Amino acid sequence: MEITGEFIAFFILSVLAICGAVFMIFFTNVVHMGVSMAFTFLSIAGIYFLLNADFLAVIQIMVYTGAISILMLFGIMMTRHKETEEKLNRPIHYWLSIAGAGVLLVSLVLLSRGATFVSDSVDTKGYGIAKIGELFFGTYMIPFELASILLLVALIGSIIMAKKEGQE
Amino acid sequence: MDVFFYLGPIILMLLLLGFVTYAILFERKVIGWIQNRPGPNQVGPWGLFQTIADVLKLLLKEDVVPGKADRSLFKLAPIIAFVPAFAILAVIPFTETWQFGDFAVGLLYYIAISSITIIGILTGAWASNNKYSLLGGMRSAAQMISYEIPLVLSVVGIVMTTGSLDLNDIVLAQKKVWFIVPQFLAFLIFLIASLAELNRTPFDLPEAESELVAGYHVEYTGFRFAFFMLAEYVYVFAMASLTTCLFLGGWLPLFGLTMIPGILWFLLKFSLVVFSLFWIRATMPRLRVDQLMQFAWKVLLPLSLLNIFLTAIFKEIPVLSSFY
Numbered sequence: 001m002e003i004t005g006e007f008i009a010f011f012i013l014s015v016l017a018i019c020g021a022v023f024m025i026f027f028t029n030v031v032h033m034g035v036s037m038a039f040t041f042l043s044i045a046g047i048y049f050l051l052n053a054d055f056l057a058v059i060q061i062m063v064y065t066g067a068i069s070i071l072m073l074f075g076i077m078m079t080r081h082k083e084t085e086e087k088l089n090r091p092i093h094y095w096l097s098i099a100g101a102g103v104l105l106v107s108l109v110l111l112s113r114g115a116t117f118v119s120d121s122v123d124t125k126g127y128g129i130a131k132i133g134e135l136f137f138g139t140y141m142i143p144f145e146l147a148s149i150l151l152l153v154a155l156i157g158s159i160i161m162a163k164k165e166g167q168e
Numbered sequence: 169m170d171v172f173f174y175l176g177p178i179i180l181m182l183l184l185l186g187f188v189t190y191a192i193l194f195e196r197k198v199i200g201w202i203q204n205r206p207g208p209n210q211v212g213p214w215g216l217f218q219t220i221a222d223v224l225k226l227l228l229k230e231d232v233v234p235g236k237a238d239r240s241l242f243k244l245a246p247i248i249a250f251v252p253a254f255a256i257l258a259v260i261p262f263t264e265t266w267q268f269g270d271f272a273v274g275l276l277y278y279i280a281i282s283s284i285t286i287i288g289i290l291t292g293a294w295a296s297n298n299k300y301s302l303l304g305g306m307r308s309a310a311q312m313i314s315y316e317i318p319l320v321l322s323v324v325g326i327v328m329t330t331g332s333l334d335l336n337d338i339v340l341a342q343k344k345v346w347f348i349v350p351q352f353l354a355f356l357i358f359l360i361a362s363l364a365e366l367n368r369t370p371f372d373l374p375e376a377e378s379e380l381v382a383g384y385h386v387e388y389t390g391f392r393f394a395f396f397m398l399a400e401y402v403y404v405f406a407m408a409s410l411t412t413c414l415f416l417g418g419w420l421p422l423f424g425l426t427m428i429p430g431i432l433w434f435l436l437k438f439s440l441v442v443f444s445l446f447w448i449r450a451t452m453p454r455l456r457v458d459q460l461m462q463f464a465w466k467v468l469l470p471l472s473l474l475n476i477f478l479t480a481i482f483k484e485i486p487v488l489s490s491f492y
Contacts, residue, residue, distance in 0.1 A: 029238075031238070031241065031291070031294055031295075032240075032241070035241065035244075035287070035291055038284075038287055042284070054271060054272055054273045054277075055272075055273050055276070058273050058276045058277050058280045059276075059280075061280040061281060061283075061284070062276070062279065062280040062283065065280075065283070065284055065287070066280060066283030066284065066286070067283075067313075069287060070283075070286055070287060070290065070309060070313065073287065073290050073291070073294075074290070074306070074309060074310075077290070077294050077302065077305075077306070078306075128272050129272055129273055129333060
């Protein structure tokens with residue numbers, strides 16, 4: 001395998017993403033968990049950049065790293081300020097989750113062996129933001145609008161619920 | 169080309185440090201003149217070495233980590249806050265050729281990356297284990313998230329006119345008339361929201377001295393504090409560059425004076441924006457906390473939506489559509 005800048009970048013980003021995810025599970029402090037999760041989200045955005053999916057990468061940073069991580073950190077800091085998680089001692093859960101992860105791994109490997117990939121290198125230049133816009137507001141107009149309405153309903157619903165709790 | 173590829177960022181970093189050093193001096197001088205006093209004038213001729221002396225003092229200070237602080241996050245936070253500030257400069261087109269990355273989604277990249285700094289501020293505020301810093305961090309995060317929405321929506325009008333998110337295309341679309349003229353409402357919203365994003369007066373609630381001591385960086389000393397301040401001033405640089413590109417025509421000359429090189433035009437407009445930031449700081453009082461959020465959600469957000477609506481209508485009117 002030829003070692004290029006792209007390969008090095010992919011290596012660093014994937015190691016960061018995996019480390020963030022592993023640390024997220026093993027940290028006991030909730031704020032540390034939130035920050036390591038933000039690192040995972042950011043590294044995944046970097047991998048999208050490498051794949052020439054600029055728009056997706058930027059949206060990933062905006063929504064996941066920027067909005068969701070901050071929202072979670074905010075929530076944690078506002079509520080359980082100093083709490084750390086106790087390590088649970090449940091051997092059955094431990095073995096069950098190992099078995100579940102094993103099944104997932106085997107099925108993913110089998111699936112990816114059966115799948116047909118287009119080729120080693122695909123020209124992704126033609127799939128820019130203009131194309132995405134055309135698809136969203138042309139072919140997939142109605143699903144897109146429905147999804148927006150769903151989000152709007154959720155937003156207004158949460159405001160109403162928060163208001164009710166405030167009045168009591 | 170290759171040499172520039174590797175050396176370019178380093179040169180930019182050095183230029184940036186120079187800019188920050190003299191921007192701080194310039195700010196203190198301008199505020200001094202507006203308040204009818206000389207400003208710093210003791211260190212070096214005309215106070216030219218004042219900031220250098222200040223930075224030296226900061227670097228020589230004892231590096232204090234509070235005993236009850238979360239040590240690892242306390243040390244990580246200034247880095248998380250600073251790195252995005254430098255990373256966003258990659259997409260700013262200084263001239264036609266002086267640009268580090270030509271992205272199709274440059275504008276969105278700027279906005280997305282700059283939101284990472286909030287994580288740095290929040291973690292720093294929390295890790296200090298101090299109630300003033302936590303309050304300051306909370307305010308800062310709430311304010312930056314709220315004002316990001318009118319900031320983004322105000323540039324939608326420009327994106328609709330240009331049909332591109334690439335900052336190069338946006339600058340080139342201003343050959344006939346700068347966007348400050350047809351998009352004046354958007355410019356006002358953008359200016360106000362960017363002041364709030366930069367945490368500058370009149371929106372400097374996160375570090376309101378009279379209420380919160382110094383906000384999220386109360387417990388920080390020495391070079392860690394310097395990193396937070398550096399991030400703040402690099403954002404001034406970046407935001408002024410972005411304003412220049414979006415509304416003032418970037419490197420494009422005025423009155424067809426093409427014999428003046430593009431970089432000088434850029435610097436001229438850029439300095440004007442930086443000066444107006446300092447000018448606003450010296451003239452405006454600080455907003456109250458309860459007014460701050462109401463202003464973002466009840467005034468700026470509807471106005472920016474109105475701007476998008478107006479742009480869409482003007483695009484259809486025959487005479488005006490050449491400007492939109």
